[in-house]
Amino acid sequence: MGSLWGGLDDVQADAGYDADHPPRMGFFTDTSVCIGCKACEVACKEWNDVPDDGYLLTGMSYDNTQELGASTWRHVAFVEKPAVDLGMPTVGPPRDADQSAASGDAGIRWLMSSDVCKHCTHAGCLDVCPTGALFRTEFGTVVVQPDVCNGCGYCVSACPYGVIDLRKDDGRAFKCTLCYDRLKDGQTPACAQACPTESIQFGELDELRERADRRLAELHERGVDVARLYGRDPEDGVGGDGAFFLLLDEPEVYGLPPDPVVPTRTLGSVWKHVGYAAAAVAGLGVAAFSGRRR
């Protein structure tokens, strides 16, 4: 079954692969250089033959894609925030607005970020999938097998990031495969290939983590104190993400959970309490028949 939470040096071995499996591959998405061109969204749709999910104008922002889902495997978020601190009460440490990547336009600060499935070390979706449709690949990524999925929807409620979803007309679950087919051919995933600014970087996870640490130090040196890595820490609630990010604001500003935890982390407590309750029900049954005759 493998381990349920905490740091994990070799996810593939934990999932039962032999020692000669390929290294764990992933994405490092450096949002500080993202220009919001959506080349990644388009490349992903094209390569993976993902159907359209409606041509809607949200009216809320330039973001008409809205969210990740069964037919959106890359999603570019557009955050518009006043560049000046309005003194609004917020949760978390106070921030210095001047330090961010301010565009200077009309006092608006633009943040863009290409979101994607995190390919978690401890993936809630994979843990709860009752059919085995979701599996860990030899590259350490998490992929759905459409020919096995029966559309139970359990994965949808077990993803702490709100990534995977059922496709309505099809009934089955879909999400980013980290271009499993391209990886097997030694190629770069379509989104990373298409990204003109190298905001999306693909590679061996260990190497990406070092690269991200260097980039963070560089930004901090330049005074961009708001830069922080998200999903980089192998000791976080999902054991670290296979696809992690450099952000310029709090995660929730981008629609990301600030402290995601895989639900299976409390699996022991869940089954223990079910066990107690089942024993209590059996006890009720015995008690109901003891004593008085009618």
Place this chain on the structure above:
Amino acid sequence: MARGEAPMVPDVEFESYYGRQIIKTPTWKTPDVPLYLFLGGLAGCSAVLAEGAALSGRPELERVTRLAAAGGAAAGTVALVHDLGRPERFLNMLRVLKPTSPLSVGSFILAPFSALSGAAAASHVTGLLPRLGRLAGVGAGVLGPPLATYTAALLGNTVVPAWHEAHRELPFVFGGSGAQAAGGLAMMLVPLDQAGPARRMALAGAAVEIAAAESIVLRRGLVAEPYQVGTPGRLMRIARNGTAAASAATLLLGRRSRLASAVAGATYVAASVTTRFGIFEAGLASARDPKYTVVPQRERLARQDGSAKMSR
């Protein structure tokens, strides 16, 4: 918000992406899944009553509870299969057994329970193969309590805040609610002189259910709010009042009046159904509002920060 409803927790400030939800709303359908939660509890606890009835020689009680166990399991299976995006692939549930997936474990409880309770009921009704029928009934009786409570693991082992944070209490809510439903149904359909165990099971189940549901509200802070406000809050209150009224009627008149027993039993069953819909809807409400995802996680981070500073 309807009259008389005040949020138990003052409004909190938090940031979000245009107010959009972070986790996905569960794709499980109403009424399929809440009905399944109810039917599993009814069937599981009825199987327990059936074995007791057989052992203590209460043929009327045995007949009703055997049929309730078999019928509840069959109807529950239909609801569960109907909820799937690809119902024709239901059998894929039995491809693997995964302890990390309560739905997988549950399928391996539901499938044998359905077969055993069905066989026991068939044998009881037709009089064929009585020994094997009893043996099947014992098997169903053993699987009954897990069937009635595992559904709480199904909800608890998700990232849906109102369900996950209540994972310690939900098994008792579901087990108690199942006992109340099984006892209630038997109170409706079984003559008074054989319904004693059903009454006692319903009363005790109702007490467990109310205590566990109240403890969610008392102990789980912000994420318990969806159980108190809006539609789910209303459902939870209706269920609690119905359960309490049924218990009062059972205590006062349950042993004397056939009519009172039947009405109280029906109220128990209806309250049990309502509880499942309330809990289900509370989960959906907690998924739709980013507040329930962001604020508790922020508080958790602040606590970790605080303790890290303390230990420095």
